[in-house]
Amino acid sequence: MEFYGNSITCGYSVEDTSDKDSPASQYENHYLSYAALTARHFNANYNCIAKSGIGILISWFPYVMPDVYDRLDPNDPKSKWDFSKFSPEIVVINLFQNDSWLTKRPEHVEFKRLFGTIPPTEDKIVSSYLSFLKSIREKYPKAKIICALGNMDATKEGSPWPGYISKAVSQLDDQAVYTYFFPYKNTAGHPKINEQKVMSNQLIQFIEEKFKW
Template sequence: RKTDRRIEFIGNSITCGYGTEGSNRDERFKPETENNYKSYAAILARAFNAEAHFIAHSGKGVVRNYGDEKPVSDPKETMPGRYDRTLDNDPSQLWDFDQWKTDCVVINLGTNDFSTSPHPDRDSFLKAYKELISKVRSAHGDVPIFCVVGPMINEPCFSYVKELTQYYKNQLKDEHVYFAGLPDNLLNQEDDLGSDWHPSYRGQLKIAAQLLGPLATVMKWDFRTDEIYP
């Protein structure tokens, strides 16, 4: 259906739809088990009848990528460093954001920063996250930004991102950066998990259901429930 609504999603494997086609959590990932159409991001876009751009890369973090032996990764290789690329692996071609202006941005990052050791320290994580938000602001202006945490990670990422959003509200008087923490008990350990312990399609539906309300309220958008409760 024709629409004027637009959402930009920035994320990692969860946003990619990694493992959504997997039959269970013990099934190893293969390309056939990834389906972005079944990700919470694509589900939300359909529920709101919105166009969507997905800037997502499995294993990437805010300041530390999955499995890095150092607490801080090469900044050119984290999501803030890759955000403005036209092609994910080509830093020479930068995207022209004037081609497509979004109404809001949903960021779901932090899982890879804290899922393995060594963890980044608070200051390094917050500094890199602020750099990403600055890039989003430069690209899209004063649009609402939803900072999502979870459901595959909780503390300390949960507290750090909540602190970040409060900083924007209280210190910078930016009322358009929102915290959207997902409950750590949102997904069960059986039916809600697909390949490599990532959310299955059922799990992704639960994530979308949690985020539907905050986006609908802030954006003042109506929505379809059949995409989330098929």
């Protein structure tokens, strides 16, 4: 299995039992994330490419997942990963949470750098996701790909972001690409230990039902 994600997948603040959602490293634990829990459930060989704050269209810093997902060293554009070394049966993409926040922040430096004063259109958002999805499909022509989102407010009722993903997947027209949207957890901050377990159980059930694993 291979996962692409942001802070949710990193296990950001997962062990912070206060209400502060602390960014301190001692509270982050990827081992307790839904991704790692799911991989262990299936006893799967496992790769994870994740970074807190990263998006597909815009991040909190001057690069996005399509810029760095294929690098051994994310800071070195010449440091390329050989995708033939690992061929996952299932790829899970859980991105767009940060995009959903930052495309509404015209005061942020990355918004200004990328968009000027005008937020991206729906077509731009969908095409950016579709482009990244195509790049993953090119690397893994035989994999089943799950385009996920959640469980923070990007999947809250009324959010357009699941719809953007669904539209991109529809445009790809690939029968081995699926969508799964984690239900909104409706609590403050990042998912904690129990919420990550819930996510894992939900994803496991989806995989077992869809793929008969």
